[in-house]
Amino acid sequence: MPSSEPIDPATDLWSQLAYTLRALRESRGLTQDQLAKELYVTRPAVQAWEGGRNRPDRATMQEYDKFFATGRLCESARHHATREHVYSWHEEFFANEAIATCIRAYSASHMPGLLQTEAYMRAAGGQFKNIETVVRQRLARQKRLDEAGAPRCWTIIDESAIRRPCGGEPGIMREQLAHLIAMSEREDLTILIVPESAGVYVGLIGDITLHTLPDLKVVGWVEAHFGGRLLEDPIEVERLQILFDRIRDKALPDRLSRDLIFRTMERLQ
Structure with missing residues (x-):
C-alpha cells in the first residue's frame, strides 16, 4: 500500500518529528512493512508515527536512533516536542479528560469549563466566532460528571474568579x-477557593490540570495564550503535582470555601 503524503513539518514540533521519521525511512529505501520488521513493531504503528496520529515514546525513538545511527536525533526531537505549546492542545486534552479517573484542576481567573453554566459560557466566550460549537462541546463534556464511572474531581479556584463580573448581568454570576x-x-467533587487574603502565591502564574488515566499514568496540562502544553515526562508531572499541592495549601477548607461562594453570591442582588 503506497504511503500517504508526508505531514507538513512546519505545523509544530510533533509534525517535524513525524516528517523526520518518514524521511529517515525513505533515505534507506525501506517500506513501512520493512522498517516495522526491523524494529519489531507493526506497520500500522509506523504509519501512525509518520502521519502524526500517534506519538512515539522515548524508548521507540532510541530504537530509531540505534537503527539509523543518528545519535540522539530522534530522542531529542521527541523531547523538545513534548515541551512545545501547540495550537491543537485541546484535542488531546479533551481525549484524556474523557477517560480520566481523577481530574485535578486549578483556575486563576475564570470558572473551570466543567463547572460553567451555559449562560456563563456564552458571556465569557464572546471572543469565539464559533460560540455555539464551543457551548455544545462544553455541555457534552460536563455530562460525563453525571455518568457511571465519573472521575473524582478536585477543583481549586482563585477568589478573583468568583468575584469577577461576567457578561454585565449580575444574574449570570449569581446563577x-x-x-x-x-x-x-x-461527594465526588471538591471545590476549594484560594482567598484574596492568601496574597501573591505560585498559582497566579496560570491554570493547570492533572489527569489520572485508567492505567494510573498522570499527565499534566498548562495553558498559555494561543496554545497549551502537555506534560508527560515523570519529572515534570511530579513538579506539577507538587505545584498543585502548594496551591491547595493556600485554599480554604471545603466548608469555608462554600461559605465564601455563598456570601459572594448573596452580594449579587
Missing part, C-alpha cells in the same frame, strides 16, 4: 455561583 455551591455538595 454560576449557585451552581458551584450545588456541585460542591457532591
